[in-house]
Amino acid sequence: xxxVTQTPKFQVLKTGQSxxxxxxxxxxxxxxxxxxxxxxMGLRLIYYSASEGTTDKGEVPNxxxxxxxxxxxxxxxxxxxxxxxTSVYFCASSERDxxxxxxxxxxxxxxx
Amino acid sequence: xxxxxxxxxxxxxxxxPVHLPxxxxxxxxxxxxxxxxxxxxxGPEYVIHGLTSNVxxxxxxxxxAEDRKSSTxxxxxxxxxDAAVYYCILRDDxxxxxxxxxxxxxxxxxxxx
Numbered sequence: 001x002x003x004v005t006q007t008p009k010f011q012v013l014k015t016g017q018s019x020x021x022x023x024x025x026x027x028x029x030x031x032x033x034x035x036x037x038x039x040x041m042g043l044r045l046i047y048y049s050a051s052e053g054t055t056d057k058g059e060v061p062n063x064x065x066x067x068x069x070x071x072x073x074x075x076x077x078x079x080x081x082x083x084x085x086t087s088v089y090f091c092a093s094s095e096r097d098x099x100x101x102x103x104x105x106x107x108x109x110x111x112x
Numbered sequence: 113x114x115x116x117x118x119x120x121x122x123x124x125x126x127x128x129p130v131h132l133p134x135x136x137x138x139x140x141x142x143x144x145x146x147x148x149x150x151x152x153x154x155g156p157e158y159v160i161h162g163l164t165s166n167v168x169x170x171x172x173x174x175x176x177a178e179d180r181k182s183s184t185x186x187x188x189x190x191x192x193x194d195a196a197v198y199y200c201i202l203r204d205d206x207x208x209x210x211x212x213x214x215x216x217x218x219x220x221x222x223x224x225x
Contacts, residue, residue: 004155033212042199042215043156058212090155101148101213103155 002026004104006091012110013081021076021107023091031094032074033058033101034066036087043090049074081111116200121220124190132185132219134200139180142204146213147174147185149196156199156215159185195223 007022025032030051035043035058045058049068063085065077074093078085088108092101117135124130136145147159160167160174162183167174173186187194199218 035215040217042217045212045214048212059214092155100158101156103157106153106155 004091004093004102006089006104006107008107009105010108012112013078014112015082017081018077018079019081020078021089021091021109022073023075023104024073025091025093025102026072027093027102028071029093029095029102030071032068033092033094034064034074034076035090035092036060036085037090037106038087046076046089081109083111085109086111116202116216118198118200118216118219120217121222123222123224124187124194126192126223126225127189130187130190130194130221130223132187132198132200132221133182134184135182136200136202137181139202140204143202144204145174145176145180145183146201146203147172148199148201148213148215149194150199150218151193151196159198190221190223192223192225195221197221 004025033048034046037043044060046060046064047058047066049055052071055066067075088106090106091104094101144161144163146161148156149159150156160169160172162174162176175184197218197220199215201213
């Protein structure tokens with residue numbers, strides 16, 4: 001099925017460990033986004049990539065890095081995980097200047 | 113960014129219409145009104161969007177006030193599968209991907225059988 005695929009779906013990290021969340025889309029979209037969602041809250045934008053080769057900070061970029069590997073893939077890296085980064089992470093993609101975002105099913109990350 | 117105001121929660125009965133309100137008194141002329149919903153344990157999904165005129169699609173209808181300071185998402189016949197958090201978001205679509213979707217806390221819709 002066409003859409004946005006995120007891996008892994010669940011992950012537990014110890015404080016200070018690093019990991020990379022993967023996201024891939026097969027809709028040939030230009031723009032990709034990473035959001036986090038904490039319990040009882042709306043989504044907050046971490047980083048986005050308007051097109052291949054470009055990345056920009058969103059509302060809450062501290063503690064994260066991103067890589068737009070190619071048009072399909074946009075990864076989110078936590079270099080030194082902290083308990084405050086326990087959250088559900090969503091990747092999304094959209095056409096440039098289009099209205100619809102397609103979201104993945106999320107990665108539930110727990111940092112202990 | 114212009115902000116939206118939505119009720120925290122609403123209840124509806126199955127097979128009845130649901131009207132979800134959204135206030136956006138500081139909307140600018142180029143802001144589109146977007147609605148997304150998030151089912152439990154899933155990512156958000158696009159529902160509908162509009163600028164000035166009322167809009168209909170297979171999922172819902174969007175009624176926009178003449179002064180654009182408020183809008184209403186209409187689910188014509190609620191089902192149990194419509195229980196979700198509904199987000200009303202303003203976005204300047206002419207700004208391209210640099211104008212991101214900024215989510216608030218939305219309205220939690222409960223549907224009773």
